[in-house]
Amino acid sequence: MCKEHAGPPLSASIESDSCGSASMKESLLKNVASQVSTSGMSPQAIGSDAEVIDRFGRIINGYGVDLVDWQGYIANPFINLTVKPPASAAYPISITLRAQGTSRLMMNLPSTLSATGATKVLNFNNASERKDFKLEVAPDRNGGPDEIEHYTLSLTIADSAGASRIHTIPIRVWDQDDNQETQFPLVFDYRYDTVNHYFDDPGIRKAAEQAIKDWFYFFDMEPFDTVPAGTERNYIPNNDWNGHTIGTNNAPYNGEWIFLRGIDGPYSTGWPGNSGFYHTRNGVRVPGPIHRSLGTALDFYPDAQVFTSLNDDDWYKTDLTQVTDVYGLIMHEFGHAVAFSDSWAGMRAYHSSGGADAVVEAYQGVRVPLDSSYHIPGDRQYWDRLSGQSAGWAAEFPVRRWMLNKLTLLIAEKAGWKLNRKLTPFLEPEIVTTSLPNAVKGQSYSQKLIAKGGVPFYDWTLKSGSLPAGLTLDRFTGTISGTVSASQSQNSYTFTIELRDYDELAKPFTRSFTIRL
Known part of the structure; x- marks a missing residue:
């Protein structure tokens, strides 16, 4: 396990590993390089990776999964994910999920626990099936607030013809511990x-x-x-x-x-x-x-x-x-x-x-x-x-x-x-950022919106209005970035951003911003 500081307190974005091995960095910074192994069959027998989709409909294979370890020794919230099997494979197939790197990782039953993580097997009869699973981390007392723990979710796809394929997805645990005990006498x-x-x-x-x-x-x-x-x-x-x-x-x-x-x-x-x-x-x-x-x-x-x-x-x-x-x-x-x-x-x-x-x-x-x-x-x-x-x-x-x-x-x-x-554990989701700096036509722009509260595997969307041409909003990180078009039709753009967290009963939080050119 490697921990790093995530920047501002309760920041919405979780960065890549800065203290792990070169192989870990490569795995985290690239779009999840797949490893292919075969057993008597060519790798083409399984034509694509399985897709893992979250409750917002986002494919998380490239970005990964954000879990949270709340303040205090308390049962942490789970993330609900859906597996879409490969379009091309010799069905039926099995997909073995392994959440690896710490004994604290767990998945919903039926599943197993071990010193290195959790394992769960999903079976698919055809490519149209979808199977859900839940991923969670038990609390710990190590680390400081806003440090990140880096782990791995691997999917081993094995088809009925004997071919297999493995691909991995990053797991990041956002540690919100303050390493304090009660001061009550x-x-x-x-x-x-x-x-x-x-x-x-x-x-x-x-x-x-x-x-x-x-x-x-x-x-x-x-x-x-x-x-x-x-x-x-x-x-x-x-x-x-x-x-x-x-x-x-x-x-x-x-x-x-x-x-x-x-x-x-x-x-x-x-x-x-x-x-x-x-x-x-x-x-x-x-x-x-x-x-x-x-x-x-x-x-x-x-x-x-x-x-x-x-x-x-x-x-x-x-x-x-x-x-x-x-x-x-x-x-x-x-x-x-x-x-x-x-x-x-x-x-x-x-x-x-x-x-x-x-x-x-x-x-x-x-x-x-x-x-x-x-x-x-x-x-x-x-x-x-x-x-x-x-x-x-x-x-x-x-x-x-x-x-x-x-x-x-x-x-x-x-x-x-x-x-x-x-x-x-008791904070409602909220966008902390209240304003954005001006942009310059023809120049690059990057500003990260900050949030806190809720179950922070956040989804950021443009609710109304529009961004200056050339800028986009990253749904995972809340980052507005790009190169501002030199030919803008107006000198300011007002828009509303909606923040949703992973609590299905939580109310979305919205805030309006203006970027002036």
């Missing part, structure tokens, strides 16, 4: 981990704390009034819920006090400190209201293969049928502490209403109710719309680590937490 209390001492294991402790911090990263909350030592009481379950231990804070704090305990059955869970005391700020109770402490109990099955790695390259190993991923388990169970339980008045009201909430409905397209245990149901219509991820045992993509998605966070806000909508 959290106190992790392990004094009551007296049953099996799970949290004595530094790997378990680190994974648990990271999962909890990742929840609070998305909250826009200021510290509260100081809670004096010994005044917060929380009921911490014993084994098999056979009574409780009373936990108290042994120091003052002004954020959240987090009790963690390992138990031997019946299951892991989380809970808020429902003691009747709530946080205040400047002496006034904080809306929500917000409980003053939270707790999580960790229970492993006897034969659990405990997995504690936080290495992003190990993400693909967190198969829930094979390992007990501590990060994902705590992320899920702490969700009941921080929001998804009837101890939160706002969440209780959301549950009672059957998921009636304008913000959630606008995002998901349907009401999203909670079941009796305050989980989002596992039905397909309740899988997060942009990422295809779910907190259950089925999802659009191979089920791995449970992680936050946008739908979960929007619902969690109903408990009283305020989301930080300045983070990239």
Whole structure:
């Protein structure tokens, strides 16, 4: 993998590799040179490459694919693509898709994951068939904002006569990470981990704390009034819920006090400190209201293969049928502490209403109710719309680590937490550029329009008006370029550009510009 800086923050254009090998540069800078191999047949048996088409009808073979790694450790949005098979081949054929270069790449099921990427096979009976697939990248914590990760999507076409052909398409991952953790004050209390001492294991402790911090990263909350030592009481379950231990804070704090305990059955869970005391700020109770402490109990099955790695390259190993991923388990169970339980008045009201909430409905397209245990149901219509991820045992993509998605966070806000909508998962698509410089007749001109927000595999189109003769708009990059014709019929040109992102429910953004000559 190679990363590079992409220029202005949240820039709409993603440039070619500047730090990779010569062969990588050649692959990225040219129009996807195809490699041809044969097995007993001449390469002419497959007369052309397959075309990959995006939702805007653009053939992306030459430009490539733009994925995004949003701010925060959150399930990223997928890109939906369509494969048009070669016009000339000995049908039936198979096309093997390989997203290569990192274990974090994945495709919708059926597909496989590996240390080097994801694989999916599409079968075609004739040239008129079209097959869709989805491409996504799991988040990482490496790199800085607006750096680009470069990977490859290869298509291996194998026909029934034994001929094969391979061609490759660039994948660019636009990294929007800021490498920050929550600044909200959290106190992790392990004094009551007296049953099996799970949290004595530094790997378990680190994974648990990271999962909890990742929840609070998305909250826009200021510290509260100081809670004096010994005044917060929380009921911490014993084994098999056979009574409780009373936990108290042994120091003052002004954020959240987090009790963690390992138990031997019946299951892991989380809970808020429902003691009747709530946080205040400047002496006034904080809306929500917000409980003053939270707790999580960790229970492993006897034969659990405990997995504690936080290495992003190990993400693909967190198969829930094979390992007990501590990060994902705590992320899920702490969700009941921080929001998804009837101890939160706002969440209780959301549950009672059957998921009636304008913000959630606008995002998901349907009401999203909670079941009796305050989980989002596992039905397909309740899988997060942009990422295809779910907190259950089925999802659009191979089920791995449970992680936050946008739908979960929007619902969690109903408990009283305020989301930080300045983070990239919550920004609406917008053209940032407000004006363009003058052009000169007979001279070259190049200006790149800048955008931010949404799911940024952007489509730029000329909605109305016209550009000066000789200039064109690149639909992929938003660049207006060319040589201005020396014989223009007017001295200024006003036109409107429309920006669409990859969220099908998002409203297009338009802005008018004038280029004067």
